Amino acid sequence: MLYYVDLAFNGLIFGCMYALMAVGLTLVYGLLRILHIAHAAVYAFGAYVAVIVANGTGSIAAGFAAAMVAAACLGMAIYRLLYQPLLGYPPYVAMIASIGLLVFMEDGFRIAFGEQGLTFAHNPYPTQLHEFAGLTVNTVQVAIIAAAVVCLTLLALFTTRTRLGIAWRATVSDAPIATSFGVDAVKVRYLNFAIGSALAALAGALIGLLNNFVEPTMGFVVSYKALAIIVLGGLGNLQGTLIASLVLGLVESYGTIFVGRYLDRDAIAFLFLIAVLIVRPKGLGGIKTA
Numbered sequence: 001m002l003y004y005v006d007l008a009f010n011g012l013i014f015g016c017m018y019a020l021m022a023v024g025l026t027l028v029y030g031l032l033r034i035l036h037i038a039h040a041a042v043y044a045f046g047a048y049v050a051v052i053v054a055n056g057t058g059s060i061a062a063g064f065a066a067a068m069v070a071a072a073c074l075g076m077a078i079y080r081l082l083y084q085p086l087l088g089y090p091p092y093v094a095m096i097a098s099i100g101l102l103v104f105m106e107d108g109f110r111i112a113f114g115e116q117g118l119t120f121a122h123n124p125y126p127t128q129l130h131e132f133a134g135l136t137v138n139t140v141q142v143a144i145i146a147a148a149v150v151c152l153t154l155l156a157l158f159t160t161r162t163r164l165g166i167a168w169r170a171t172v173s174d175a176p177i178a179t180s181f182g183v184d185a186v187k188v189r190y191l192n193f194a195i196g197s198a199l200a201a202l203a204g205a206l207i208g209l210l211n212n213f214v215e216p217t218m219g220f221v222v223s224y225k226a227l228a229i230i231v232l233g234g235l236g237n238l239q240g241t242l243i244a245s246l247v248l249g250l251v252e253s254y255g256t257i258f259v260g261r262y263l264d265r266d267a268i269a270f271l272f273l274i275a276v277l278i279v280r281p282k283g284l285g286g287i288k289t290a
Helices: 002-032 039-057 060-086 091-113 139-161 163-173 175-180 185-211 220-233 238-258 265-279
Strands: 129-132 135-138
Touching: 002 039, 002 135, 002 139, 002 163, 002 185, 002 220, 002 238, 039 060, 039 091, 039 185, 039 220, 060 091, 060 185, 135 139, 139 163, 139 185, 163 175, 163 185, 175 185, 220 238, 220 265, 238 265
Parallel strands: none
Antiparallel strands: 129 135
16 A cells, blocks of 8 residues: 555656646746647756856755756747747747757756756755655655645635736736736736746656756757647646646646556656547546637
């Protein structure tokens, strides 16, 4: 029994990481109807900034803070330089440009930092073990769950309890009407990219810390899983995205027991996605309409 509880905990960890990553994609799609594939490069960028700053300063906390700030700035720059000039074109144009940016940034990481990847010079956290109800977990695993709960709770409070958050939701629901009431749609878009990118950077930094390894293509498979999650949760549906993230993490974890001899973790995830979409094409949360 404890073995299955341990699998559930591992699935929860990956589900929380997927949620932090996929929220940004959902926010961008909900606002602009663009599949922001380059979000995966922001995830890797955050991990690189975290490891470089942490190794340079000796402070992992400083590395994480720098990663989130730098990624927020990068996200706003991506909107301004890549997506804003393409808003008048069909959505697939921006998607193709986003794929190109992802490939460009991955090659940039490889050229700048090498193919072998980087490690945290001082990282005792994966070996710091704790006992919870018979489960043995390390500090980074606990941090991933805590970070997801805190960040997503704050995001929910922001979008429901603040004027700026309500303006954000109004812009997603009906941008022309929101603009007519004085909401600055451009500022909302910049805020959208800043928050989503910061959360992706946090996820990348946490996974880099957990594995003690950051490499150029670490966002490649995650990008596909994040896309699978937002489709599974219902395009533009934030609540559905969070549910789909946790479900996918659990399916991957338990799937390794039954079909792990034949399929790896990633294949299990996409097989589950295909099966769900055959039964429910709109995803778990349905497709949100503007």
